Amino acid sequence: MSQNLGLAPGVTGPSRHAQNATGKQIRVESLPQATVAIIGLGLMGGSLAGALRGKCKTVLGIARRKEAVQKALELALIDRGTSSLKEGVREADVVVLAIPVRAIINQLPVIAALLPDGCLLMDLGSTKANIVEVMANLPPNIQVLGAHPMCGKEKSGIEVAEPALYQGRTFILSPLARTSEKALALGQQLARAVGASPLVIEAARQDYLTAAVSHLPYMLACALVKTCDATVSNDPLIWKIVAGGFRDTSRVAGSDVTMMLDILLTNRGEIVNAMTECAAHLQQLAQLVAESDEEKLDRVLTKIRETRREMFP
């Protein structure tokens, strides 16, 4: 295919791409015509695959573990599957990386080198700044688009995958300066095809916002579980009196640790800021309780309640 792009014979590897002047092209413009390869068949990848089946030409599942590929076939989440990265992406029009953030960062250059010209390379990583930084430097013969669907479960793995996972959720897309309009449009088609609402947000801004509304809740849930573990958990009655408030507030503490470590370590600055801010608010609230400052507590808690109700009417 490199012949079609007018490349000098013998030019291979990254330098070949660097000389490619066709970075604005894309293999297919319409999702129904596209062969979509999904790399990583866990909760996110498996669910995306299942949701895309029938909405594009072929859904191809790629996972290192043969058992995951087998399971995805059994669950009818993919049309075809393979454990060979090279073979899987060779003919792909769209490739979606559904693996942990730091695996995405490491694998992007490897995978990019295997892609056909004009292929759209996307990811589903929860943090975007570090990922688009790597994407920016990938060979220009491919299209790149950061993505972050706002959904998940506290359980992970292909066994809990379900095509409805993306339904009604926001699907963040973080295009780069090099991302063509057609590539972004194809990404938006993909988001809509799985029932989600695409929302374009620049990578740094998405990392700032998700630190507060997604990563901070995880850390709070962890701090809550740790506090109970360190204090009341010795009391044999404690688990009998746990009510819905604790269950809901602590739910995300059950999230996959590998995934969360990647998020924490690739969005450190924003997350530490959000945690520090939140710890200060917690201590201010504790101070008001300690002082029995009922009037101020009433005002503050009422405002918080109203804010929560505006968020979720």
Add this chain to the structure above:
Amino acid sequence: MSQNLGLAPGVTGPSRHAQNATGKQIRVESLPQATVAIIGLGLMGGSLAGALRGKCKTVLGIARRKEAVQKALELALIDRGTSSLKEGVREADVVVLAIPVRAIINQLPVIAALLPDGCLLMDLGSTKANIVEVMANLPPNIQVLGAHPMCGKEKSGIEVAEPALYQGRTFILSPLARTSEKALALGQQLARAVGASPLVIEAARQDYLTAAVSHLPYMLACALVKTCDATVSNDPLIWKIVAGGFRDTSRVAGSDVTMMLDILLTNRGEIVNAMTECAAHLQQLAQLVAESDEEKLDRVLTKIRETRREMFP
């Protein structure tokens, strides 16, 4: 009825009760024979009433606001209703106070003076130490029993009452030294009748435990909402990217403020301790993220995840 108890004629008011040597007696031993008066027809009282209908002789609803009584009748949550406290409790075998904690503390002596001998006086307040302290000093002609059903909603009022609210929940009972076995047994019957599991816990111990598993989650949810309000809420995109993690972690921040203020101010010591401990854990976690201490983060977060999974398998 005082004649039956062998009281000297003309002895009335608290002194009458103080001389009453029949504190161990109870009007009825079996719930199906009991007239149960529920004071306060909000979420908790209305739901309890509805769940008790048909399980006892009569469910009598008492609320200051006539509209609440009317609504409870319309919703078929009570057999009869009144806005007159005196009239409502006069013939009651069991009286349940389903009002905020500090209203309970204030109303206990007033209501106790209106009750027939051997009546069982219970409450549903979320903190118990202050309440049982007042209960301990009530006239001895009645039975007293602290209670705290572990359920609720972030919405309040009779409109959201539902008889299934108590189903499958733990119903804490905090008997006093003066509470007779038969009175405790009647309280247990009541808890089971609404589908809950009675659990006997001494008041101070229940306050220590609930501070960690119930009141702390509320304060964390509030701190989370406040943090987002103080930082990212100016961004118009923020509410489009809020996912399930934030919704669940912040849910209890929508709790009724009057109820929560009462809880916070009647369990101050335990709550401030739990918040201080939790803020320290949050800062330790932030420190690990700031230092990119992946090995330790992995160990700590994995342990937390396992603990959460043991709690909610």
